[in-house]
Amino acid sequence: MTDIFGLLKGKPEDADYCKKGVIVQGITGSYGSLHAKQMISYGTNVVAGVTPGKGGQKFEETIPIYNSMQEAVDATNAKISIIYVPAKFFLAAAKDALNAGIKLLVAIPEHVPIRDTMEALDLANQKGAVIIGPNTPGIMIPELIKIGIMPPMPFKAGKIAVLSKSGTLLYEISDALTNAGFGQSITIGIGGDPVNGTRLIDAFEMVKDISDLEGLVIVGEIGGDSEEMLAQKIIDSGFNKPAVAYIAGRAAPKEKRMGHAGAIVMGTYGSAESKVSMFNKANIPVAKRPAEVPVLLAGKMEK
Amino acid sequence: MQLLEFQAKELFREYGISLLDSISSTNIEEGRKHAKELGYPFVIKIQVPVGGRGKAGGIQKCQNDDEFELKYPQVMDLEIKGEKARAILLEKMADIKKELYLSIFLNRSKRCYTIIASAEGGVEIESVKNQIIKEIGLGKVSDEVADEVAKEMGLEGSIAEGVADTLKKLSKLTIEKEAELVEINPLAIMQDDSVTALDGKFVTDDNANFRHDELQKYQEKTEIEEQAEKSGFSLVELDGDIAVVGNGAGLVMSTLDMLSDNGGKPACFLDVGGGATTESVYEALTLISKLDRVKGILVNLYGGIVKTTVVAEAFLKAYENNLIDLPVFSRLKGTESEKAKEMLQGSRTNIFDSVEEAINAAVMGVKK
Numbered sequence: 001m002t003d004i005f006g007l008l009k010g011k012p013e014d015a016d017y018c019k020k021g022v023i024v025q026g027i028t029g030s031y032g033s034l035h036a037k038q039m040i041s042y043g044t045n046v047v048a049g050v051t052p053g054k055g056g057q058k059f060e061e062t063i064p065i066y067n068s069m070q071e072a073v074d075a076t077n078a079k080i081s082i083i084y085v086p087a088k089f090f091l092a093a094a095k096d097a098l099n100a101g102i103k104l105l106v107a108i109p110e111h112v113p114i115r116d117t118m119e120a121l122d123l124a125n126q127k128g129a130v131i132i133g134p135n136t137p138g139i140m141i142p143e144l145i146k147i148g149i150m151p152p153m154p155f156k157a158g159k160i161a162v163l164s165k166s167g168t169l170l171y172e173i174s175d176a177l178t179n180a181g182f183g184q185s186i187t188i189g190i191g192g193d194p195v196n197g198t199r200l201i202d203a204f205e206m207v208k209d210i211s212d213l214e215g216l217v218i219v220g221e222i223g224g225d226s227e228e229m230l231a232q233k234i235i236d237s238g239f240n241k242p243a244v245a246y247i248a249g250r251a252a253p254k255e256k257r258m259g260h261a262g263a264i265v266m267g268t269y270g271s272a273e274s275k276v277s278m279f280n281k282a283n284i285p286v287a288k289r290p291a292e293v294p295v296l297l298a299g300k301m302e303k
Numbered sequence: 304m305q306l307l308e309f310q311a312k313e314l315f316r317e318y319g320i321s322l323l324d325s326i327s328s329t330n331i332e333e334g335r336k337h338a339k340e341l342g343y344p345f346v347i348k349i350q351v352p353v354g355g356r357g358k359a360g361g362i363q364k365c366q367n368d369d370e371f372e373l374k375y376p377q378v379m380d381l382e383i384k385g386e387k388a389r390a391i392l393l394e395k396m397a398d399i400k401k402e403l404y405l406s407i408f409l410n411r412s413k414r415c416y417t418i419i420a421s422a423e424g425g426v427e428i429e430s431v432k433n434q435i436i437k438e439i440g441l442g443k444v445s446d447e448v449a450d451e452v453a454k455e456m457g458l459e460g461s462i463a464e465g466v467a468d469t470l471k472k473l474s475k476l477t478i479e480k481e482a483e484l485v486e487i488n489p490l491a492i493m494q495d496d497s498v499t500a501l502d503g504k505f506v507t508d509d510n511a512n513f514r515h516d517e518l519q520k521y522q523e524k525t526e527i528e529e530q531a532e533k534s535g536f537s538l539v540e541l542d543g544d545i546a547v548v549g550n551g552a553g554l555v556m557s558t559l560d561m562l563s564d565n566g567g568k569p570a571c572f573l574d575v576g577g578g579a580t581t582e583s584v585y586e587a588l589t590l591i592s593k594l595d596r597v598k599g600i601l602v603n604l605y606g607g608i609v610k611t612t613v614v615a616e617a618f619l620k621a622y623e624n625n626l627i628d629l630p631v632f633s634r635l636k637g638t639e640s641e642k643a644k645e646m647l648q649g650s651r652t653n654i655f656d657s658v659e660e661a662i663n664a665a666v667m668g669v670k671k
Contacts, residue, residue, distance in 0.1 A: 038608060088513055113511035115481050118414055118441055151607035151637070166553020168605045175636070192552055194411045194483070221553055224411040248556040251563035252539075252572075253385070255305065255353050259537035259552025259574040261510055262411070266484075267354070267429050289561055289659070 002130050004186070004206040007079065007104045008145055021047035021078035022147055023069065023102070025085060025093050027059050032084030035108075035149050036063075039082075042146040048072040050081075050096075069093075069100035082106040082138065082147050090134060091116040098123050106147045107133030107197060111261070117195045124197065131197025135260065136189035137167035148189065158183015160297070161207040163200055164219035165190045165226075165262070169248060172290045173219055180294035185210055192260030194223070200230040208239055215242040215297050218284070222249030223262040223270040231278035242300035245279045246287045247272050304507050305352040309392045310521045311485075311503030318476045320469055320487070321499045325394035331375050337393050338371050344396040347371075349378050351386040354427065354504075359383045364396065385542060389523065397501060402489030403456065404431045405470060407444075407477045409484065409508075415440050416477065418448075418470065422456045425489040444474035465498035466490070480518065481511040527593055534586045536575050543568025545665050546591045549603040550579040558603040558658060567666040570597045579609050584617035585626075592626050598669040599630045603658050606637025615643040618652045627651065632665040634658045 010017045022039070026032035027049025036059065040046050048066060049059045055067030066072040069081065081102045085093045087109045097105050098120070105124065112134040124131050132139050138148010142155035150167070154175035160182045164170035170189055177184065188203045190196050198206075200218065207213065216239075220227040227247065234243065249258055249265075250272040257264045265271045276286045285300070287293045306314075309327040316322055326337040327350065338345070349361035356362055361381050363374045379388050404424030410417040418437040419428070435455045439448060449467035458466055469490060477485045486504040493499055507518055524532070531538035537552060547562060547569045549555040555574045562569055571594060575583045584604075591597055604614055614635060621627050631652045635643050644654045653668075655661040 034608070087510065111510045113481060113514070114409055114483065114508050115441075115511065121414060122441070149608070153637070164553075166551060166556075168549070168551025168607070169553035169557060171605050171607055172554060172557075172636075194409065195414050199412065219553070221556060226412060229412055246557075248553045248560065250560045251569070252556060252559065253541065255384070256539050257509075257537075258539060258556050258572060261508075263552055263556065267427065288564065290557060291657070291659070 001205050002202070004130075005210070007130070008139070008141055016045070018144060019045045020080060020145070021045050021076050023047060023072050023076065023078045023081040024049045025069065025081055025083045025097065027051055027063075027065060027084070028054050029084060033059070035084060038149075039146055042152055044145050044147060047076040047078050069096040069102065073100040073102065079103040080106075080147065082108065084108050087111040087113075091120055094120040094131070095123060098127050098129050103129045105129060105131045105197070106138050107131055107136065107191075108138065108149060110135040110192075112193065114193070114195050117193065117197070121195070121197055132188065133191040133197055135193045136191035137170055139186070139188050141186050142184050150187075150189075154178060155187065156183040158185060159212055159214040160184050160217060161210065161213060161215075162187040162217045162219065163190060163203045163207070164188070165192050165221050165260070166219060166248060169219050169246070169290060173217065173246060173293050176291050177217065177294050177297070180298065182215070182294055182297060185213060190226070192221070192262050194262040196226070200226040201233045204230055204233060208237065213241055215244070215301065217293060217297065218243065218245040220245060220247045220275055221260065221263050222247070222252055222258065222272050223260070223264050225269065225274075227275040228278040231282040231284065234282045234284065242297060243284045244287060244293055244296045244300060245284050246290060246293055247275050304509055304522065306505040306507070306521050307350040307352060307389055308348065308503050309350055309390065311505035312500070314476060314480065314505060315500055315503055318472045320472050321497060323395045323397055323499060323501065325392050327390045327392045329390050331379070334375050334391060334393065335371070338368075341393055341395060343367055345393050346396055347374050347378050348392040348394060349381055349383065349388045350390040350392055351383050351388060353384045353386050356383060397491055397499065398494050399491040400494060401492040402501075403466065403492065403498070404428070404488050405466070405473065405490045406484065406486035406488065407474055410438060413438055416474070418444065418452060420452050420456055420470070422458070428488070439474070443478055444471050446471070461496050462492055462498065465496070469498055469500070480515060481508045482506060483508050527590055531573070531590055534583065536573060536583075536587065536590070538590065539572040540594070541569045541571055542596070543570045544596055544598040544669050546570045546573065546594060546597045546600045547603070548573045548575065548587050548591065548600060550575050550605060554603060554605055558601065558662075561658065562601060562662050562665070565662050565666050567662060567669075570594060579604050579606060579614050581613050581617045581620070584614050585620055588617065588621045588627055597629060599632060599665050600627070601661060601665045602631060602633040603661065604633070604635050604637070606635060606640070609637075610639045611635040611637050611643040612639045612646060615646040618647060619650065622651050630668050632661045632668060634661040
């Protein structure tokens with residue numbers, strides 16, 4: 001099982017406790033540089049960037065840029081990287097990172113071919129590394145570390161874990177939670193692709209034993225069966241903290257891809273009904289609207 | 304993208320999977336020529352990228368000229384799950400002993416290719432009984448696995464060999480073309496014990512398109528869809544009258560759900576992508592202005608890194624250029640939303656604090 005807090009924060013005795021280094025792959029691109037700056041201003045310790053051919057330069061006059069992940073890791077000893085390269089270069093970038101010893105890889109690009117994701121995952125498994133994404137907004141511990149593209153405003157430190165397939169719904173629902181007084185201990189963007197490096201069940205494993213966890217919010221959408229698997233896992237594990245779900249795509253037509261590569265209903269496989277009924281079986285209420293999530297969560301907490 | 308049956312069969316043929324004689328046409332004149340070439344009896348099959356064709360009357364037997372003249376136009380005019388006929392396939396009638404089911408799909412949760420096979424095919428996958436399910440990793444189906452599947456299906460002799468051979472070819476096709484799903488349902492056992500694919504389904508991984516120029520000829524897009532793709536948007540056309548625009552697939556789906564819950568009928572799903580810029584929102588409004596059935600536009604934007612004032616500029620520009628003469632119901636959330644509201648005061652955009660209010664106003668607004 002992945003100790004995600006160990007990776008993101010480290011141990012109190014570490015010299016870099018709560019300041020773990022992050023390498024940004026594709027730091028000189030317009031997207032990569034925008035979000036590298038945003039991450040830095042949030043307090044994330046960006047220690048290096050990688051852009052092949054631009055080694056030796058500096059990002060924002062302070063952060064060294066390397067040609068390869070091996071050089072960047074040798075120089076910084078970082079275990080976390082985030083990829084902002086275009087989808088067709090994702091696999092090469094992921095291999096570069098995993099072979100250099102990266103243990104937590106956050107894969108932002110959308111439109112990565114599934115086969116490339118599966119190959120990267122295969123390598124990650126061999127190396128004992130974790131991939132978040134692709135097609136994810138990233139992962140964050142609010143007010144401590146942000147590895148991703150999420151805006152800072154919706155999030156506040158707290159004790160609710162939020163797992164989401166969608167980016168903007170993660171912002172929307174976290175915003176609603178924050179306004180209702182529910183801060184977040186961690187938010188994990190699973191990603192909207194058919195194959196996710198970290199599935200909902202894996203993300204659940206990462207957060208279920210947080211000692212002061214007060215609640216779990218699952219933001220799913222049509223397509224695949226990862227919500228069903230999670231509901232089953234919650235039943236099997238006897239997890240008994242308040243949990244609430246939201247499923248987007250109830251009104252979507254069948255056999256149409258709704259924006260996300262993974263958001264497609266084939267027959268009954270991937271339908272909202274199937275997910276809602278599994279969550280009901282797990283005694284997890286499913287909100288009809290994003291704004292209803294904190295209301296249901298508060299209701300669960302009173303019981 | 305889901306290919307049409309005749310396109311899937313073109314790929315099957317290329318990979319040596321046995322098929323009946325068939326010819327596709329797009330009008331009855333062509334069809335008549337093909338009918339002569341093929342000879343009666345044959346089956347007329349509508350070509351749409353969705354399932355459930357048989358139930359909807361899209362597959363008709365045809366014995367003679369009179370039946371052909373009657374049934375060809377009937378099938379051509381059908382609309383199945385909102386999809387009009389892209390073509391008509393005429394296929395020889397088969398004398399079959401038994402219908403099997405065979406597919407390989409990309410198993411999302413197990414992250415590998417998976418075979419589903421059954422000796423009882425010919426019905427929709429949900430109803431296929433005695434399914435044999437085998438996870439096969441990322442590589443091609445081996446001789447051993449193929450033989451094992453045929454055996455588990457209860458097949459023997461040349462039939463088992465034929466099914467195993469078809470399965471291996473199907474797996475080669477799936478992997479080389481990076482398909483998400485390839486299905487033969489039914490795979491028929493013929494009177495002479497040979498096996499033949501009577502239907503074909505093929506779903507591509509569109510994200511791998513850049514490696515598959517050979518599949519590009521199957522891409523069929525409307526002008527609007529093409530423009531949407533060029534702008535990096537996701538667009539799904541629907542049959543209602545309120546266009547739904549937002550940033551992020553999840554948020555737009557969620558807006559669609561809430562609109563439907565409140566009695567509204569979405570005209571399209573338009574996701575301008577996670578960020579939103581003046582250009583992207585202007586582009587989105589341009590696209591919607593080309594959809595005839597739209598009576599109102601519902602906009603739900605969560606401005607993250609991007610300021611909502613930037614989005615407001617797009618609206619103002621669209622009105623200035625007379626791009627839009629429809630009512631716009633909008634919820635803008637995020638940075639500088641107060642200023643954005645001020646900017647849009649008195650314009651065609653009605654701004655609401657919550658998406659619920661925007662939806663209610665949109666539903667009322669288009670009824671007028």
